[in-house]
Amino acid sequence: MSNRKGIGGHHSARANTEVWLTPPDLLQALGGPETFTLDPCAALGQPWPTARAHLTIEDDGLAQPWQGRVWLNPPYTSGVIGKWLGKLASHGDGIALTFARTETEAFLRTVWEQCDALLFLEGRLFFHVAEDQTFNQGGRDIFVPKGGRAPANGGAPSVLCAYGVDCADILAESGLKGSFVPLRLRALSFGFETVGTWVEEVLALIAGRNEPVTLDWLYRKLAGSPKAKRNPNWKAKIRQTLQRGPFEALGGGVWQAQEAR
Numbered sequence: 001m002s003n004r005k006g007i008g009g010h011h012s013a014r015a016n017t018e019v020w021l022t023p024p025d026l027l028q029a030l031g032g033p034e035t036f037t038l039d040p041c042a043a044l045g046q047p048w049p050t051a052r053a054h055l056t057i058e059d060d061g062l063a064q065p066w067q068g069r070v071w072l073n074p075p076y077t078s079g080v081i082g083k084w085l086g087k088l089a090s091h092g093d094g095i096a097l098t099f100a101r102t103e104t105e106a107f108l109r110t111v112w113e114q115c116d117a118l119l120f121l122e123g124r125l126f127f128h129v130a131e132d133q134t135f136n137q138g139g140r141d142i143f144v145p146k147g148g149r150a151p152a153n154g155g156a157p158s159v160l161c162a163y164g165v166d167c168a169d170i171l172a173e174s175g176l177k178g179s180f181v182p183l184r185l186r187a188l189s190f191g192f193e194t195v196g197t198w199v200e201e202v203l204a205l206i207a208g209r210n211e212p213v214t215l216d217w218l219y220r221k222l223a224g225s226p227k228a229k230r231n232p233n234w235k236a237k238i239r240q241t242l243q244r245g246p247f248e249a250l251g252g253g254v255w256q257a258q259e260a261r
Contacts (some may be wrong), residue, residue: 019043019129020073020128020130020154021043021047021073021127021147022071022073023125023127023128024128026125026176027050027071029174029175029176030160030170030171030174031170033048033049033050033052034052035069035071036068036069036094037051037052037053037068037069037070038052038054038066038067038069038070038071039051039053039072040064040066041055041061041062041074041075042054042055042056043056043130044056044058045130045131045146046130047130047146050071051070051071062083062084066091066094068093069093069094069095069164069166070093070094072096072097073097073098076098076099081098081106082105082106082109085098085111085161086109088110089110089114092163092164093163093167094164095167095170095171096161097158097159097160098159099154099156099157100120100156100158101156111159111161112183114163115162116163116167116183117162117168117172117180117181117182117183118159118161118171118183119160119174119178120157120179121158121160121177122176122179123177124155125153126149126152126153128147128148128149128150129144129145129147129150131146132144132146133150135150137151137152165197168182168197169197169198197227198237199245199246201225202238202241202242202247203245205221205222206255206257207257212250212254212255213254214253214255215239215242215254215255216253218255222234222238242255
């Protein structure tokens with residue numbers, strides 16, 4: 001991600017850089033770089049991978065075609081960020097990291113109106129540098145080597161934006177501290193509104209049977225689903241869905257959907 005005047009314009013440790021890197025532990029929480037096909041906004045000399053393929057400023061990633069699941073940490077300047085987020089919204093498969101400037105036109109048009117889910121991160125992120133940098137903080141110089149963490153936070157809260165149902169799943173399962181907000185809600189006959197993910201599939205099966213079901217029955221019914229085929233831990237995911245979703249345990253491995261209130 002590149003940005004003028006530091007991160008957000010009020011980074012408390014000044015440095016002569018326009019490029020700020022995604023914290024690697026955040027990316028790992030989303031499944032690591034192998035989760036993403038492309039980072040179209042990677043830094044020159046990127047010190048660690050953020051996706052299986054990278055485009056830099058020399059490639060003009062905004063002008064190139066995008067394929068697969070995209071990781072996007074775009075420039076945060078107001079005249080540019082809407083173009084990057086708009087392209088990801090049109091692409092429909094990816095996760096973006098940006099500041100939670102929820103009142104801006106770009107956020108309204110390309111995030112609120114386009115995303116499947118958001119994860120507002122707790123606290124403020126500490127970004128990393130793409131090359132050796134010397135920061136001035138409190139009148140003293142602080143040297144940070146390439147790939148190191150900046151000595152001050154980004155100056156504003158951050159949010160992860162999911163475009164596509166599978167990317168919404170990634171945010172929901174990341175374990176990152178913050179507030180998960182599903183946006184594209186699908187009303188079900190039970191009166192619950194959820195992102196169309198595992199919860200929706202399990203609810204649909206129970207609705208079709210119209211009686212409580214056993215966990216083994218759900219395993220058999222979902223074994224051939226596309227979501228199960230993509231997830232080697234799909235049985236654990238079904239159990240997690242039952243425990244966290246709008247379901248009620250009746251004992252003996254039997255479950256039913258909660259009644260609408």
